Amino acid sequence: MTTPTESTTAVTANATRVLVLNSGSSSVKYQLLDMRDRSRLAVGLVERIGEETSRLVHTPLTGGAEKRERTGPIADHAAALKAVADELTHDGLGLDSPELAAIGHRVVHGGLRFTEPTVITEEVLAEVERLVPVAPLHNPANIAGIRTARALRPDLPQVAVFDTAFHTTMPESAARYAIDVETADAHRIRRYGFHGTSHAYVSRRTAALLGKEPSEVNVIVLHLGNGASASAVAGGRCVETSMGLTPLEGLVMGTRSGDIDPAVTFHLKRVAGMSADEIDELLNKKSGLMGLCGDNDMREIRRRIDEGDERARLAFDIYIHRLKKYIGAYYAVLGRVDAIAFTAGVGENAAPVREAAVAGLEELGLVVDADLNAVRSAEPRLISPNYARVAVAVVPTDEELEIAQQTFALVAPEGV
Template identity: 70%
Template sequence: MLVLNSGSSSVKYRLMDMADETRLASGTVERIGEPGGVADHASALRAVADELAGQDLGLDSPRLAAVGHRVVHGGTRFTEPTLVTDEVLDGIRALVPLAPLHNPANITGIEVARDLRPDLPQVAVFDTAFHATLPEAAARYAIDAGTAERYGIRRYGFHGTSHAYVSRAAAALLGREPGEVNAVVLHLGNGASASAVRGGVCVDTTMGMTPLEGLVMGTRSGDLDPGAVFHLARVAGLDTDAIDTLLNKKSGLLGLCGDNDMREIGRRMAEGDADARLAFDVYVHRLRRYVGAFTAVLGRVDVIAFTAGVGENSAAVRAAAMRDLENLGVVLDPVRNAVRAGGPRLVSADGSPVAVAVVPTDEELAIARDTYALAQG
């Protein structure tokens, strides 16, 4: 299986042998459309093909059985991995207004791969699909129902492939089936989201109609009073594009302290930097708020799983987020939490009613598995 993740300015790829799920090749083409980079996504995909051919793993290999593509937005139409046809591709194009920065690049990746290997099954795996199970009470916003229906305004959620993978891996770490486990998954990277997973089924998540809602992120604000947008328009004179840039690219940790790297923020905090401390505290406060909220949604939590760059690597964030939650059944082991290791591991104390785990995410493997299952079926 070849997995392609065509982002707004990069293409990540991984070639997998599904007989034993080994990685045969992987890499990233970056700075697409920028000085020093390739011209466009089509050029990037052809560069991937050339790289694989140089390793005797070319796209013309008879061993290649299918290509799996990450697609950010599936709306309410695409709620599971889908074999790409012309009609499906038209459906993904129709969703571009909901994901204008991501779906066009995803579409280009599919189109080029189909051109290079028209004989192969192409499978779209949607970031929003895992969250399609949200009950209406969690998915709906309290605005005029007709307007919401007309313009597709509802909670879709994102990072779904990661949340699905991590929730299942966390259950396996506990030695239980996913259907037996209630999990809160905290995907903390430059983009960040949380989900409440009841018995393997997502019932709530923090990102909404767009990836802007929810947790504090590297450059995104997360939750914000909508009235602040009107205030910026009326009083500051900012237009919609300027507000969009402010909230998506100049907010979050970057907006609070000038850095969006948690490692640098930690270094600055150790030196007594007040802005860095405030940014960390705002970040953790929002995180703790949602841990409490999702505990209430689930009623019973078996495991809280940290994943992605910050979640997997920042012991300080995990410690601060889990501090003083003994009444919720959470008891962190500070020694285990401080240990750096590569695989899934528990960082909670023995006997903690709620397990706390660090589970490295692997979205490419998850996409490969979904692609393989669909291509075989």
């Protein structure tokens, strides 16, 4: 774990707020949290950065203030974060507040070097930049957000929390691809995994739901959103995950193919004359549920199934088939499974997905209670009957809180 440098202003005991920033290529999501009680003080989103139709939506959660929205050109990430700072200042929550302890940044790819939250220095930024070739869609945007935030508050501790960090505990037998070792090492080709903050948070919350410590529990976490990933967590440590060198590998996703024969890419180049960029776009943006049936919204797919749409039904069946394969594989990897936890947009809200994913797996101890599964709630809950050998849970993820907690734990003075 990298600790604050001497040049970083000391965090005082009354500084308990953390601003969490998630900078995308054309967006910035943010939340301001008070770590005394883990409450949210403000949340917001800046989208379509660099366009004439940029939009900022800011929701203060204290003092009875109402949600505010502004539209108009926001040129770049610097302008976006300046606009965010202005909105926070309007609510008395500005970046110059002595109560602000740190800014926590989501960084997608940390490679093998960054296994824990890390105070950001120029050396750290340089390494994140060196990882751009393996995360070209994400790390550049994360870097832009960090540089802007550091310019706004150069005296404030800023912490990188890496999506890949939770998965660095995988054994080499799980992390290595079966290709030439020298080539793999020269180009950093291995399985890194993503959604790590979600898998870390949900696996811990699942253990708590069972009344146990994380070290006592083996959990399969299914993070099912537009992007989707699975992980096998043994005693609080990730031992396997479905995403690989990039977030393309693994489960069927909203627009990503997930697992595919690598030779498909050669075939498309030779037979269809497609370029590397065209194949990249096909597999990342025009595949998955979208490629199979023209929709990547599970609610719309279920509506179409109810109306007898066979193409939507096939897409759903392929999605579930892949999901079951991973449940079975991770059951074998773990040897003993105490719980399966569904999370993220689809996992938390799509009861038919949860039901179908475990249907027929009764011999593995997996059963879902239909009535419990139909309940909608923002709280972690069990949806398996009391007699089930393996608990099936729905655990809403909270990646922003996880980033805030990891950030604050790193910079807060002892005893705070």
